[in-house]
Amino acid sequence: MIRAAILDVDGVLTYFRSAWQHLHRVLGTEEWASLNREAYASGLINYRDWALVDALLWMGVPRSWVEVPVTLRRGTLELLKFLRDNDVLVIAVSGGLNYTGIPIREYINYFISNELVLDNDDSLISVKVNVENKNIVNDLINRLGLDWDYVMAVGDSDMDLPMLRRARYSIAYNPVNEEVANAARIVINSDTLYPLIDLVKAILK
Template sequence: MVRLIAFDLEGTLVKSISSWVELHKKFGTWEKGKEYAELFFSGEIDYVKWAELDSSLWKGHTRDEILEWANSVEYMDGAEELIEFLRKNDFKIAILSSGLMCLAGRIARELGVDYVYANELIFDENGVVTGKVNPLVDFKSKGVILRELKEELKPKLTVAVGDGYNDISMFREADVAIAINPHEGVEGDHNVESLREVKEIIAGLI
């Protein structure tokens, strides 16, 4: 019997709000990055264009600089304990992040997650940012990804855990949606403040 759980990453499993914002701040490009965000949210550019504009600001920086940031990000309290509990209870675990694979990949490896989807910066052969990006997870596609996983795995139970507006599409695909410290306007079937509460809810479901 397979069960499936999909997690947002930043603000849900780790103490990072946004890979994009934090790298802008690290590299001193936040003022321009804020302008690009406003263009996206006003509907003037699509997500792919937004991701490309953001990453173009980091051309010339290195993979090592980005990994220095990614490796410094800490887990939310209870994250490792929750994942261990899920693995013991036949859950396939997915991370669906509109952040960056440099962080999502590290967390997936450390936690032993089954599936990880995130946006990938493209580096040249010397490990330097090219300014291009592979936008695998756009602002609305988490629901599409979760639906495809459901079709593949045919789980008995599907749970989604997230905090932001772009998690709503995967909430709609799940049997049970759990919003953790949700942003304004975001609601799940359960609204919680910690990953320990998430664990309690799932224990009640199984």
């Protein structure tokens, strides 16, 4: 039985793997962003500092520019509705940005991500870092009094490893590398989420 489903957003519910890079592409700040990524990758700055300097590239941009439309992966809403209709608590978690939660907010119970901070004029001024890694979901699971034996976790990247290793029903969806694939009980490679829906139906039966 599954009582809660933890779903990674970027790369699972969306076609793009990074909400940060997607927004850089939309706003034309990719070149400067690559310098920030190199600084983080080389250890010159930590994750929190990287997020702050990355968000500075969008300083003063209006809300309508940073809350860009998100194309959900085929099957996303069907999956979320099916989980909700079967009384499964749905937790969406992202190392990306909170604009990705807009198209799914009516179908989930919890959404955890980093937050773009706007001023009174609805212009971007900073970012609030909530997710440095997916260990953050452990706090929520404990707070809700849930047991990991009744949790399904779906992820695709290294950031998802903590929850994939703890959840009884762990699924690597289009995993980025072998370590992620090996951390999960089941691996799904697909352009849609329909195979995941079929799997959840089988588990719930």
